[in-house]
Amino acid sequence: MQIFHTISETRAFVRQARARGRVIGLVPTMGYLHEGHLELMRRAKSQCDMVIASIFVNPTQFGPTEDFGRYPRDLERDAAMAESVGVAAIFNPPVEEMYPQGYCTYVDVERITDKLCGLSRPGHFRGVATVVTKLFNIVQPDYAYFGQKDAQQALVIKRMTADLNMDLEVVIVPTVREQDGLAMSSRNLYLEPEQRHAALVLSRGLERARKALREGERNPAEIRQLVIDMIQAEPLAEPDYVELYSYPGLEPLERIEGLTLLALAVKIGRTRLIDNAILEV
Missing domain, CATH: 3.30.1300.10 (Pantoate-beta-alanine ligase, C-terminal domain)
Incomplete structure (x- = not known):
């Protein structure tokens, strides 16, 4: 498994895969992986020739008083877990790679974001839609995998891909729970x-x-x-x-x-x- 920290490296890897006719699945994550993430990766592996996972704690989807700074990060642990289920590559960019100085473009999905987490976390889905659009543009996957636990997020991504005519299929995977019923997070x-x-x-x-x-x-x-x-x-x-x-x-x-x-x-x-x-x- 390979780990890339730049957009150019990731695109070069994808171009090589495309030249070999590979079907590519993308699993976007913020890292600190758990069984729920691994289930997304297994589903991707079952449907695609090659799976790429992104690990990026996206600052634009966090509010000023939220937990961006303390959100758990452990790339070595995550890489071992991803490799164990057959992920071919991880895209793990620094913030400045995704949002360089002067960055000023965002994606807004309206109506379905004005309730639930969109109401209690203003700006959250603008950040989600923006970073996922960027990941789709960088990786250009055939399929992308999201968990049902984040139900509104999944619907936002589906709406965005349809509205913007993105050439990929969004796959929603059922929530994975602990034995006592707690949704994995x-x-x-x-x-x-x-x-x-x-x-x-x-x-x-x-x-x-x-x-x-x-x-x-x-x-x-x-x-x-x-x-x-x-x-x-x-x-x-x-x-x-x-x-x-x-x-x-x-x-x-x-x-x-x-x-x-x-x-x-x-x-x-x-x-x-x-x-x-x-x-x-």
């Missing part, structure tokens, strides 16, 4: 043991919603309140949002019909965790 590293236990309230809240749906509840406001009550019953948990929208359109609902996204963000101490479920009637 690099930010789980921040949790103290007591907080780690408290974080299970996210997956329990989703299961409570599924149970209500099985029992016949179709009022999104009622299901939302059930989940909020469960979260607030956990002393270490503070809900940021609990919302239900149509899926994939993210339109407001009066009644749950068809596919519905239940998305939630919860603060456990200083750590903000997200999770979601797609409910189907």
Whole structure:
């Protein structure tokens, strides 16, 4: 496996692969890999001749009071994990390679970004859409892989690729969970043991919603309140949002019909965790 730190090196590698007729899969990450990332890479490996992973903690998607500075980084560890599942190359640029002096161009996806994480983290999806566009332009993959845990992000990327006529397929891979149900996330590293236990309230809240749906509840406001009550019953948990929208359109609902996204963000101490479920009637 090779590790590249510059755009020019990465493009040269891709050109050589293209000359050999390789189908290329891209797995964009911010590093500190876990089993969820590895599942994306395995899926890419199963569909593509060559897998490239990017490892880049993207400053433009972090707010001024968020955790950009303390976000976990360990390239040696990540490289060993990526190589173990067959990744051919890692693109790990420094910030100045992606955003050189004088940089002033950004990508905005409207409407579906004005709610959920887009509402509670202003500018977040502008940063996500911008860096993913740059990665797509650099690697020019045939397929790109994202996790369902970041449901809104996945929809933003799908909308962006369609609207901008990008010549690739975006593949969404189901959320990978710990044995006790907690969605895998690099930010789980921040949790103290007591907080780690408290974080299970996210997956329990989703299961409570599924149970209500099985029992016949179709009022999104009622299901939302059930989940909020469960979260607030956990002393270490503070809900940021609990919302239900149509899926994939993210339109407001009066009644749950068809596919519905239940998305939630919860603060456990200083750590903000997200999770979601797609409910189907």
